Amino acid sequence: xxxxxxxxxxxxxxxxxxxxxxxxxxxxxxxxxxxxxxxxxxxxxxxxxxxxxxxxxxxxxxxxxxxxxxxxxxxxxxxxxxxxxxxxxxxxxxxxxxxxxxxxxxxxxxxxxxxxxxxxxxxxxxxxxxxxxxxxxxxxxxxxxxxxxxxxxxxxxxxxxxxxxxxxxxxxxxxxxxxxxxxxxxxxxxxxxxxxxxxxxxxxxxxxxxxxxxxxxxxxxxxxxxxxxxxxxxxxxxxxxxxxxxxxxxxxxxxxxxxxx
Amino acid sequence: xxxxxxxxxxxxxxxxxxxxxxxxxxxxxxxxxxxxxxxxxxxxxxxxxxxxxxxxxxxxxxxxxxxxxxxxxxxxxxxxxxxxxxxxxxxxxxxxxxxxxxxxxxxxxxxxxxxxxxxxxxxxxxxxxxxxxxxxxxxxxxxxxxxxxxxxxxxxxxxxxxxxxxxxxxxxxxxxxxxxxxxxxxxxxxxxxxxxxxxxxxxxxxxxxxxxxxxxxxxxxxxxxxxxxxxxxxxxxxxxxxxxxxxxxxxxxxxxxxxx
Ligand SMILES: Nc1ncnc2c1ncn2[C@@H]1O[C@H](COP(=O)(O)OP(=O)(O)O)[C@@H](O)[C@H]1O
Ligand SMILES: [Mg+2]
Numbered sequence: 001x002x003x004x005x006x007x008x009x010x011x012x013x014x015x016x017x018x019x020x021x022x023x024x025x026x027x028x029x030x031x032x033x034x035x036x037x038x039x040x041x042x043x044x045x046x047x048x049x050x051x052x053x054x055x056x057x058x059x060x061x062x063x064x065x066x067x068x069x070x071x072x073x074x075x076x077x078x079x080x081x082x083x084x085x086x087x088x089x090x091x092x093x094x095x096x097x098x099x100x101x102x103x104x105x106x107x108x109x110x111x112x113x114x115x116x117x118x119x120x121x122x123x124x125x126x127x128x129x130x131x132x133x134x135x136x137x138x139x140x141x142x143x144x145x146x147x148x149x150x151x152x153x154x155x156x157x158x159x160x161x162x163x164x165x166x167x168x169x170x171x172x173x174x175x176x177x178x179x180x181x182x183x184x185x186x187x188x189x190x191x192x193x194x195x196x197x198x199x200x201x202x203x204x205x206x207x208x209x210x211x212x213x214x215x216x217x218x219x220x221x222x223x224x225x226x227x228x229x230x231x232x233x234x235x236x237x238x239x240x241x242x243x244x245x246x247x248x249x250x251x252x253x254x255x256x257x258x259x260x261x
Numbered sequence: 262x263x264x265x266x267x268x269x270x271x272x273x274x275x276x277x278x279x280x281x282x283x284x285x286x287x288x289x290x291x292x293x294x295x296x297x298x299x300x301x302x303x304x305x306x307x308x309x310x311x312x313x314x315x316x317x318x319x320x321x322x323x324x325x326x327x328x329x330x331x332x333x334x335x336x337x338x339x340x341x342x343x344x345x346x347x348x349x350x351x352x353x354x355x356x357x358x359x360x361x362x363x364x365x366x367x368x369x370x371x372x373x374x375x376x377x378x379x380x381x382x383x384x385x386x387x388x389x390x391x392x393x394x395x396x397x398x399x400x401x402x403x404x405x406x407x408x409x410x411x412x413x414x415x416x417x418x419x420x421x422x423x424x425x426x427x428x429x430x431x432x433x434x435x436x437x438x439x440x441x442x443x444x445x446x447x448x449x450x451x452x453x454x455x456x457x458x459x460x461x462x463x464x465x466x467x468x469x470x471x472x473x474x475x476x477x478x479x480x481x482x483x484x485x486x487x488x489x490x491x492x493x494x495x496x497x498x499x500x501x502x503x504x505x506x507x508x509x510x511x512x513x514x515x516x517x518x519x520x521x
Contacts, residue, residue, distance in 0.1 A: 061413050083418050089410045096514035097432045110418040110428075138513045158418075 009038030009194035010071045010084070010161045012058060017067035019053055027053045029219040030067070037072070040188055040195045042205035044251060045215030046259050051198045054220070055164045058196065059087050075161070083111055086155035088165040092147035094139040094154075100126065101135040104153040111158070118157075125153040129183060145176035149183070156187065163188075165197045169204070178236070181208055185234060202255070206247045207234060214251060216258035223261070224254035299483035308487040314472070315491045322453050322468035323495050325381050329388025330449035330499065334442060336389075337396025341434075342426065344397070345404040355401075361394040366452060370459035379460050384468065387456025392445035399441030403434025439507035446503045450496040469495070 012035040019028040027050040035041050045051050056062040058069055075084045086107070094103045101122050102109075108118035126132055129149040139147055148169060155163060165184075169177040185208055188195050199205050205212050206228060214224040228247050230238065238244050281301045287293075288300045295303060308315065340358065344351045370387055377383040407430055415425045457470025467475070469492045476485040 056413075059413075059417060061416060085417065087414065087417055089414075091410070093408060093410050093414065095411070095429070095432065097435070106428075107418045110415065110420045110424060140514050 008161060008192050010073060010075060011035065011037045012162065012194060012196070013068075013070045013072070014054075014058070015068045015070075017054070017057060017069065018065045019050070019057060019062070020065060026219045028057075028064070028067075031220060031222070033213065033222070035194060035196065038192045038194055040185070040208060040210045041197065042209035042212045043196060043198045043215065044200065044202065044205050044212060044255060045220060046217045046255070047200060049215050049217045049258075050220040051215065052166050055087070055166050055196065055198060058162075059085055059164055061087075071162070083107055083158045084161045086158060086160035086163050088151055088155045088163070088168045090167045090170055092139070092144075092151040094147055094150055096139050098138075099135065100131060100137050100139070100142070100150050103139065103150055104157055106154060107158045121157055122153070125157045126150070128156070128187060129153045143176075144172055145180065148172060148176075148180060152180070152184065152187075156191070159191070159193075161193050163193050163195045165195070167198055167200065170200065177204070182235075184208065189232075202248050202251045203239065206230070206244060206251060207239065212247075212251055214254040214258055216261035221261065223258040224250070226250065226254075296480040296482045299486060303483045304486045304490070307481075307483040308490070311484060311487065315469075315487060317466045318469045318472045318488070319491045319495050321381070321466045322384075322450070322457065322470065322492070323499075325384040325456065325468065326388050326449040326453040326495070326499065328381075328385035329390075329452055330392055330446055332385070332389040333392040333396050333445050333449065337393050337441065337445070338400050338438065340393075341397050341400035341404060342431075344401055345430070351401075358394060358397050361390060361397075364390065366391050366455050367459070370456055373456065374460045377460075379462050381465075383460035384453050384456035384470075387460065388449045388452035391452030391455070392449040395444040395448065396438075396441040399437045399444070400434055403437025404430050406437065407433045435507075436511060439503070439511070442503050442507070443500060446499040447496045450492065450499060454492055 012033070014031060014033040014035075017028050017031040018026075020026045031050075031054065033054075043051050043054070053062065057064050095106070098106070101119060104126050105118040105122035108121060113121070123132070123135060126135055129152055131146065131149055131153065134142070134146065139150070142150070151168070155165075169180050172180065181204060184195075197205070197208060199208075209228060211227045212224070213222055213226075215221065216223050226247075230243055230247060285300045285302060288298055299307075344355060344358075366387055369390075370383070373383040373386050377386055411429060411433075412425070415429055420428070453468070454470040454473070457468045458474060461468050461471045469488050472488045473485055473492075476482070476488060
C-alpha cells in the first residue's frame with residue numbers, strides 16, 4: 001500500500017477581492033486575507049456573509065470582478081499532475097453509482113491517473129480515514145459520518161496543497177462531528193497542507209484551527225483575525241479548559257460585533 | 262417477500278374473478294348478442310382455439326415494437342444529450358420535440374407507407390415516432406438534475422466535457438432515463454398496432470393490428486377481444502422487461518429503485 005505523504009502547503013494571498021451578484025448583491029467588496037503555507041485557518045461569519053463565495057473564488061470555481069488571488073508556490077500544474085486544490089462540501093456529494101473505492105479514486109481518474117495507481121492511492125487514503133474495510137460498499141449503505149469520511153478521502157487523494165472545507169460536518173451529530181474534527185486535525189498535522197475551514201460553530205473553529213478569521217455580515221469584512229493561543233496537541237479535554245473558553249468568548253464577541261456592522 | 266407478493270396479488274385477482282363473473286352473468290341474462298359483447302368464456306375459448314395465430318401475431322407486432330422502442334431509446338438519449346449540451350440548442354429545438362407528442366400518428370401513418378412501403382418498416386417507424394418523446398423529455402430532465410456541487414467538483418479536477426457527460430451526467434440521469442423507457446415501452450406497442458392498421462399489409466405473418474381489423478370485418482368480436490388482450494399482454498411484457506432491467510441496474514444506489 002502506497003503511504004500518503006504531504007506535498008506541503010501553499011501560501012494563499014487574497015487582495016482586494018470584489019464579487020457582486022446580479023441584483024447588486026455586494027458579497028465581497030475588497031477583501032484581503034493572507035494565509036501562511038501549511039496553516040489551519042477557520043473562517044467564521046454570519047450565514048450569507050460570503051464565506052462560500054470566498055471559497056469558490058479561491059478554488060477557481062467563480063470569478064471575481066476585481067482583486068487578486070495568488071498562491072506561493074504557484075499552483076500552475078504541469079499536464080497530468082495531481083490537482084493541487086481540493087474542496088469538501090457541506091454534503092458528502094458522493095456518486096451513488098460508484099463504490100467507496102471508486103468514489104475516492106475519482107479525482108485521480110479525472111486527471112488521468114492509471115487504474116492500479118489510483119486505486120492504490122484511494123485505498124491508502126481510505127485507510128487513513130478509517131474506511132479501509134468499506135472500500136466495496138456503496139454510498140447508500142453508509143452512515144452520514146462514513147459518507148463524509150469518503151468525501152474527505154476523495155479530497156485528500158490528490159495530495160492537495162490547499163484544502164478548502166465549506167461547513168463540512170455541519171449536518172452530522174455532535175459525536176460523529178467531534179471524531180471527524182480529530183481525524184481532520186490529525187491528517188492536517190501529518191500532511192501539512194494549508195487548510196481553509198468554514199464553519200458556523202465557534203467551538204469547532206477554536207478546537208481545530210491555529211488561526212481564526214471572523215467576517216462581518218455582507219459585504220464581508222474581517223472583524224477579527226486572531227492566532228489562537230492554544231496548544232498544538234488537542235483532545236476532548238481541551239474543550240473544558242480556561243484557555244479554550246477564552247478563545248471561544250473572543251470569537252463569539254467578534255461574531256456578534258460582525259452581525260451589527 | 263413471497264408472502265407480501267401473494268398478499269399484493271390477491272385483491273386484484275379477486276376483483277378480476279368478480280368482474281368476469283358479473284360480465285358472464287349479465288351477458289347471458291340479458292341475452293346480449295355475441296357480436297356485440299361476447300362473454301368471457303367465449304373469448305377464452307376462441308383464445309385457446311386461435312392461440313397459435315395470436316402468438317404469431319404478437320411476435321410480428323412485438324418485433325416491430327422492439328425495433329421502434331430500440332430506435333427511441335438510442336436516438337432519444339442522443340437527442341437529449343444534444344439538447345442538454347447548451348441552453349441555446351435546447352431553446353431552439355425543444356419546442357419541435359413537443360411536436361412528436363402531439364402528432365396524430367393515424368394521420369401520418371399513410372405518409373409512412375409512402376416513404377417506407379407497406380410492411381414492418383413503416384410499422385416500426387410508427388412505433389418509434391410514438392415512443393420517442395418520453396425518452397427525450399425524461400432523459401433531459403435527468404441530465405439537468407445533476408447537483409451543481411458535483412459539476413463544480415468535476416470542474417475543479419479539470420474534467421473534460423465528454424468525461425463529465427459519461428461519468429456524471431448520464432449515470433445521474435439513469436433513474437429518469439428508465440422512467441422514460443418504461444413509458445416508451447407501452448407506447449411502442451400502441452404505435453406498432455396503429456401502424457399496422459394502416460401499413461401492416463404485406464407478406465409474412467400478420468400482426469395484432471391486422472388480426473384486430475380482420476376480426477372486426479368478420480364481426481368476430483370474441484377474437485377481437487382476444488387480440489386486444491394479446492396486445493396488452495405484449496405491452497406488459499415489454500414494460501416488465503424494461504422495469505426489471507432498470508431495477509437491477511439501479512439496485513445499489515437509487516432509493517426509488519430500492520423500495521420495491
Ligand atoms: N450564484 C449566486 N447568485 C446570486 N446570489 C448569490 C449567488 N451565490 C451566493 N449569492 C448570495 O451571496 C450571499 C453570500 O452567499 P454565500 O457566500 O453562500 O454565504 P455564506 O456561505 O457565508 O453563508 C448570499 O446573500 C447569497 O444569497
Ligand atoms: Mg455557505
